[in-house]
Amino acid sequence: MLLRQPWVMPLVRICLVSAFLVGGVSKLLHFDAAVAEQVHFGLQPGWLWAGLAIFVEIAGSVCVITNRFTWLGAGGLAALTLVAMMVANNFWRLEGAARFMALNSFFEHLGLIAAFVMVTYLASGERRSRV
Template sequence: MLGGLGRGPVADSPSWVVALLRQPWVMPLVRICLVSAYLVGGITKLMHFDAAVAEQAHFGLHPAWLWATLAIFVEIAGSLCIVFNRFTWVGAGGLAGLTVVAMLVANNFWRLEGVARFIALNSFFEHLGLIAAFVMVTYVASGERRSRV
């Protein structure tokens, strides 16, 4: 069973895809790529805390210092949970929750018009895709654990 997904990727994919997915470095790299924006964002916010506070205030989140602190913690801790494949559901859930807040606050396309609406609409659905990826990484991690027992 590959990644706890049952017969799907093994039975439905060409042999070269299966061979690639079975390489021991692929899933760790995929996990790093999935959280890269969050990990870099959290570290950048930590290094430039005043800018992180200003960002939260810009989006109307108050107290801004608290929201900035929460965002930094969730981005870094949640990313590390996924990268190290430990407490994946906690990390993925935290990052998904943070992403929902970002979608509703920063990508409120329903209040915009023209090009701004187009950009926000695209970003909203890109973030929705990330949330789906967090669900999938949690599912894969739980399947990997089941297959080791």
């Protein structure tokens, strides 16, 4: 069975966090743009929120990929995603096509948070089964 191949779960973990890892590195390399993004969404001070986002995106991704402190990495990424949902996908304030797009993105992010809960649960089961 494909799911039992030893390379599948590491690949799935990499895919799950790929947007965060790429985003964190990109923000690090373009810190001024990362600060401007935070300010655009009303998060002040922008440099603090950008730095926090970079740290969580990179460190959280590494935790999930390496399957070490998965609960902490996935939890941080889920919290960051929740903040982004509330700030950037505020569909309740929009109308028309903008509301539709924000609503869709809101629920995509909600699904991503659920995936982080699942990866944490699976990681804890892997640890129990190895003991």
